Amino acid sequence: MTFAQGFASVFRAVLSTFALASIIVLAVVLYGFYYPAPYAHQTARQLPVVVVDQERSGLTRALIRKLSDIREVRIAAEAASPYEAEQLVLNRKADGVLLLPKGLTRSLLTGAPGSVGGGGIGIWVNGTYLIRARDIGGAIQQAAVAVAMEQLGPLAQGLHLRAPIAVVERPLFNTREGYADYVFPAVSAIILQQTLLFGTAMVAAGRRAAEHVLSLAAFFGVWCALALIGCMAATFYFGWIFWYQDVPRAGNLGGLMLAVPLFAGAVSALGLLLGSLFDSADRALQVLIPTSIILFFLAGAAWPLSSMPLGVSSLAHLSPATFGVQAFVRFNEMGAGLGEVLPQLAGLAALCLVYGAAAAWRLTKRAA
Amino acid sequence: MxxxxxxxxxxxxxxxxxxxxxxxxxxxxxxxxxxxxxxxxxxxxAGVPRALPIAVLDEDNGTLSRAIVRAVGASPAVSITERPRSMPEAERLARAGRVWAILLIPRGVSEGLERTSTPAIQIFYNASFLTIGSSAASGIQSAVSAVLAERGLDAARARGLPAIRIRPPIVQATVLFNPQTxxxxxxxxxxxxxxxxxxxxxxxxxxxxxxxxxxxxxxxxxxxxxxxxxxxxxxxxxxxxxxxxxxxxxxxxxxxxxxxxxxxxxxxxxxxxxxxxxxxxxxxxxxxxxxxxxxxxxxxxxxxxxxxxxxxxxxxxxxxxxxxxxxxxxxxxxxxxxxxxxxxxxxxxxxxxxxxxxxxxxxxxxxxxxxxxxxxxxxxx
The missing domain is CATH 1.10.357 (Tetracycline Repressor; domain 2)
Incomplete structure (x- = not known):
């Protein structure tokens, strides 16, 4: 078989095998809409909070009004005591408690200690959902600070008191601090890798089951065709899906043009190599599908690679998506230059070479 | 049967x-x-991300800003790996992914405790990696706030200014059922x-x-x-x-x-x-x-x-x-x-x-x- 025949055989297989087409084409398109849907609202909204207002002053009432205005939380109930509020959390009527102790206004003006350590506001949040806890805590804190300064500001001016130094946090690259804008670009590298990997491994496992031996030229034809399919999928994502989903994109198109073929080449070579180990196309799916969730967390988007033990982060880099996430997010969202992503590009190139050589060896070997 | x-x-x-x-x-x-x-x-x-690399740009270089830098350096959550000389340089480091956050202490912060218009201390963080970036930012935030709370009163007192100033309310946040977050x-x-x-x-x-x-x-x-x-x-x-x-x-x-x-x-x-x-x-x-x-x-x-x-x-x-x-x-x-x-x-x-x-x-x-x-x-x- 020649290069051209090998190349054509892949497209023939995709067009004639519905199972293959459904994974390598249909699934890719479907995931582009299906995966961002649970994150499309971008931020936590209307999380239920219980308020315990022991002071009942103008300040605390203003604070409660402010809280019912903000997007992140809603006041689910008012409780008479912290104990009662905790029961509401335990019975899953609320995710957080806000305690406004007696003497709050006075202690804010004078710095005198109130009933809660230091005269402050108390917030308790359900920490079992840690990200939700942080959203609630942050939202209440901001509202409390804003209301206190607003209410006490004029009073303080009269007393010739001044505002303290402000500390401002500003998000870079994902300026909406959106959850979809953070998760989807990272997940898309996993979607692109896994769909291409499943399809490629099915092709290779199918060939093995049929005891096909490829010539070297035909192997390159097959590999190129699969990598081309991977490139088209990536272009569809970064070009159209990212635009449709309106996530930060196209920061450095030139860089992407280089990273995408390297990524697709590495993934398809890995798929061919793994596929040559399986006894059937179904086996490829049975073994590879359950790796998806773990590979996402290993890619360093949710948990930093630098916080993983060396053994785990080394293992993580065997999955092309790990370099892929790091390179694509930098090019798409952060607008990094080519030089700034050189280590990831070199890593992808190395995986391409190693997996390509190993797959060529496995698939062109005469059966003993 | x-x-x-x-x-x-x-x-x-x-x-x-x-x-x-x-x-x-x-x-x-x-x-x-x-x-x-x-x-x-x-x-x-590791439990929580530790020693996340960050960049610090101290334009003020006064006693207060140096105290802030020391406190941030001592925070277990982050580690100061870069000291860029300008904001464009710091942004390049963030784009390359070499730092997760940038702490900018503008000129005038040290005197700012006594001045009426105070420049804001700014923390830029990489929100493309939302959870990691905001972990770094909150690590910096808590170190900076601790220094400001402690130094603020001292500095005013030392110069004979009235010690009272309105403070942002102390918010004591407790994460229930996962106290170590x-x-x-x-x-x-x-x-x-x-x-x-x-x-x-x-x-x-x-x-x-x-x-x-x-x-x-x-x-x-x-x-x-x-x-x-x-x-x-x-x-x-x-x-x-x-x-x-x-x-x-x-x-x-x-x-x-x-x-x-x-x-x-x-x-x-x-x-x-x-x-x-x-x-x-x-x-x-x-x-x-x-x-x-x-x-x-x-x-x-x-x-x-x-x-x-x-x-x-x-x-x-x-x-x-x-x-x-x-x-x-x-x-x-x-x-x-x-x-x-x-x-x-x-x-x-x-x-x-x-x-x-x-x-x-x-x-x-x-x-x-x-x-x-x-x-x-x-x-x-």
């Missing part, structure tokens, strides 16, 4: 005999989950059940798909009777093995790593086994209905592979689209995760009982539908 159910026992023996031959099917319920638990446990062993506990509680859920789905598709000859299950029916006992015997070894791995993981998380289960551990483990049994039942239904293993695999990847995203475990779905909320409720994993998190919190068992009921439905309904499809085919033949 007690009638033994030969259908169940024969099917069980048939399945275990196949597994005893070794090979991929055995590995997928032994080595694969063992490796998964090991890798995820090792990955998260351990990401390890939280992510473990999300990742492991999700991985085992997806694995069960795939393993069960293979177990049933193996019996297909072309699109026919006739041989399997002839050999095992093809009724409910035959299905139960086939699925039991897989569901049992993966449930045991679920227990191993729970022992690691609560027994060894120390996250307290305030509610009922037994209920959670039972719900987990029920989730896996229901997942296996859905796989059987998929294979029986479409008679093509590859399609059943794709469907499993679609619903179980993204179950975590739709569970509300990371971003709550309140405020999501109607489709997202509806589909979330339709997935069995959502109900399991809700029960598990509520039991970690210590919710009364009564609160979780509806979830148990729902999980039971995911076992009963798919099995009943699969039986119906098998029976109807028999009548057609």
């Amino acid at each position: 007690i009638v033994l159910r030969p259908g169940f026992r024969a099917a069980l023996q048939r399945e275990t005999a196949h597994l005893r031959q070794g090979g991929w099917d055995l590995a997928m319920i032994t080595l694969f989950p063992a490796a998964a638990i090991l890798i995820v446990a090792a990955m998260l062993i 351990s990401f390890e506990w939280y992510l473990q509680a999300l990742i492991h059940p999700a991985v085992l859920h997806l694995l069960t789905g795939c393993v069960a598709v293979m177990a049933m798909g193996r019996e297909l000859q072309g699109r026919s299950l006739a041989r399997w029916k002839a050999e095992t009777g093809g009724g409910l006992p035959a299905l139960a015997g086939k699925l039991l070894p897989h569901v049992a093995a993966i449930s045991i791995w679920g227990v191993v993981w729970m022992i690691w998380l609560t027994g060894i790593r120390g996250w307290t289960m305030n509610g009922s551990l037994l209920l959670t483990l039972a719900a987990q086994a029920l989730l896996f049994a229901g997942t296996a039942a859905i796989s059987v239904l998929l294979v029986v209905a479409v008679r093509k293993a590859s399609f059943a695999f794709s469907a499993t990847a679609l619903y179980a592979g993204s179950a975590l995203a739709y569970s509300g475990g990371t971003l709550p779905l309140d405020g999501g689209s109607g489709f997202a909320r509806g589909w979330s409720e339709a997935l069995s994993f959502t109900h399991y995760l809700r029960l598990q998190m509520d039991q970690f919190l210590g919710a009364p068992v009564v609160v979780s009982l509806p979830q148990v009921g729902v999980l039971g439905l995911y076992l009963v309904v798919p099995l009943a539908l699969a039986m119906l499809l098998l029976r109807r085919e028999e009548q057609a033949e």
